[in-house]
Amino acid sequence: MTAVTTAHSAPAERRAPGVRAAVTGLGVVAPGGIGVRSWWETTLRGELAIAPVTRFDATGYPATLAGEVADFVDEDHVPAKLLPQTDRVTRLSLAAAAEALGDACLDPQSLPDYAMGVVTANSTGGFEFGQRELQALWSKDRRHVSAYQSFAWFYAANSGQISIRHGLRGPSGVVVSEQAGGLDAVAQARRRLRTGVHAVLTGGFDSALCPWGWTAQLAAGGMSTRGDAERAYLPFDADASGHVAGEGGALLVLENADAARARGAAVLGTVEGCAATFDPAPGAGAPRLLAAARLALADAQVDPADVDVVFADAAGERDADRAEAAALAELFGPYGVAVTAPKSLTGRLGSGGSALDLAAALCALRDQVIPPTAGAVRVADDCPVDLVTGAPRPARLRHALVLARGRGGFNAATVVRGAR
Amino acid sequence: MERLELSELALLLREAAGEDEGAVLDEDTLDTLFLDLGYDSLALLQVTGVVERDHDLMLDEEALAEAQTPRQYLDLVNGALAARAAA
Known part of the structure; x- marks a missing residue:
């Protein structure tokens, strides 16, 4: 997929003085757990949430493993009125x-x-819904074909339904x-705060675990x-053979820090720097992930020496x-900084993956512990990274750097930064 | 003669717009606006698709836009069915 509504920030963007972006709420639905607490516990345990596909019969497809959100009961989370249209x-x-x-508490x-x-x-829209309606059309x-197909497949459906449900x-x-x-998305949300908005619900989600979505992936x-x-998914390992696809993601409440303080909200951490680059x-020419990292650090006015953990893209x-x-x-x-890739436990979740990494970074800063990369990973000699594997590593954590690469050249x- | 009954319409709306939403659709709410019953234009679009399919019917779009209560909607559908039967 390519960009429809991308937002690529230059770090030098003028900022309204004093506007700081605080994270005051987290929501996670991911392989490994529904809800922040459940997911974070399995993440810290380094529990592998990659398993054979169950959402459809993947027999005969070249890839048969996925990171699925298990035991999600739609009726427990979604109003009945929204079931036929989501x-x-x-x-x-x-x-x-x-x-x-x-x-x-907002x-x-x-x-x-x-x-x-x-x-x-979101990068794949509502594949499963779309497949069902296409099957109805051609069979x-x-x-x-459902009238709701008019929007249920669309990338913006998540933002739209959330907006309607909560009056955002x-x-x-x-x-x-x-x-x-x-x-x-978080970078865009932060820009919105600078225009005087009180708060933005932001993050990412993807799910395309159906035959059509699988074929596309x-x-x-x-x-x-x-x-x-x-x-199957061994980032930074000499035996790496590609990634496993998963579903899910995370959302966070990004709030004007002064306003959050004024209402007595608990602050989990602050978003200090954001940047995006595009590969040639x-x-x-060389890929521009490094440039994105440097720009984000410059935006945050943070030296590399003050970064204590990196959540890697881990292709x-x-x-x-x-x-x-x-x-x-x-x-x-x-080997100059601790690096981790908890997505090795869940697979790559598309837009949800980097949002989930951001959630993990915030929880890590809160608990002063680095969640592990999957235990099977052995770092290759040609990848000079201090990868935290197998078990969580307690550490003094001030800043975390989260990196992501999107298919097609996005960095x-x-x-x-933690609140403490 | 082929007809769309109130109970069928109630069932179709529940399927299109979820079980527990909206007020009860019965004889007492025949003249209540669909919107007040919790059914928006998309729910009606979905229901109309099913009605047209099941009865092999094409309803007039402008008339549909004006049918804003269950009674008006049933009159429109049953009028079209009767006209076809008479033809």
Whole structure:
């Protein structure tokens, strides 16, 4: 997928003085757990949430493993009225939205009209819904296609349904930049805060675990075809063979820090720096992930020495892993900073992946512990990174750098700081 | 003669717009606006698709836009069915 409504910030963007972006609420629906607490516990335990696909019969497809959100009961999270008109990805994001607002103790109805918006990232739309309606179209006829197909498939459906359900009528939108989307959305939300908005619900979600979505993901490339869940997605490992696809994501309440303080909200952390870059055409120059990281640090006015952990993009492909490791070595020195890739436990979740990494970074800063990369990963000699694997690592954590690369050339970086 | 009954319409609306939303659709609410019953224009669009399909019917779009209560909607559909039967 390519950009429809991307937002690529220059770090030098003029900022309204004093406007700081605080995270006051989190919502997570991901492989490994529904709800922040449940997901964070399994993440810290390094529990692998990659398993054979159950959402459809994947027999005969080259890739048969996925990171699925298990035991999600739609009726528990989505009003009955919305069931006929929502794809699974929208349902997952509605659940996370409710959790994030609850966690922030923020009732949008208590705010002035237009004071809160919603900016989410999504890169595949509602594939499962769309597939069902296409099947109805071609196996029966057009009169069997749901009227709700008009919007249920669309990238913006998540933002729209969340906005309607919670009355978030402030500046809103959708960002489409694949895996980078979760971070790009947060950058866009932060820009909105600078225009005087009180808060923005932001993050990313993707889910395309149906035959049509699977076929599209396979066509896009990079998927591991191994059947062994322990060995399928091994970022930074010499035995890396691609990635496993997953579903889910995270949303966070990003709030004007002064306003958050004024209402007595608990602040989990602050978004200090954001940046995005775009790669040159293949063969036309070096990728620009490093540039994104540098720009985000400059935006945050944070030195590399003050970054204590990096949440890596962790492609799981040899060339891309080497490139990311080289970028980190350039910025921090070889083995110069703790690096982790908890997405090795869940698979790559598209837009949801980088949003989930941001949630993990915030929880890590709160608990002063780095969640582990999957235990099976052995760092390759040509990837000079201090990768935290197998078990969580307690550490003094001031800033975390989150990196993401979206298919098609997107790079994004975000610097977050703990509240303590 | 082929007809769309109130109970069928109630069932179709529940399927299109969810079970527990909206007020009860019965004889007492025949003249209540669909919107006040919790059914928006999309729910009606979805229901109309099913009605047209099941009865092999094409309803007039402008007349549909004006049918804003269950009674008006049933009159429109049953009028079209009667006209076809008479033809």
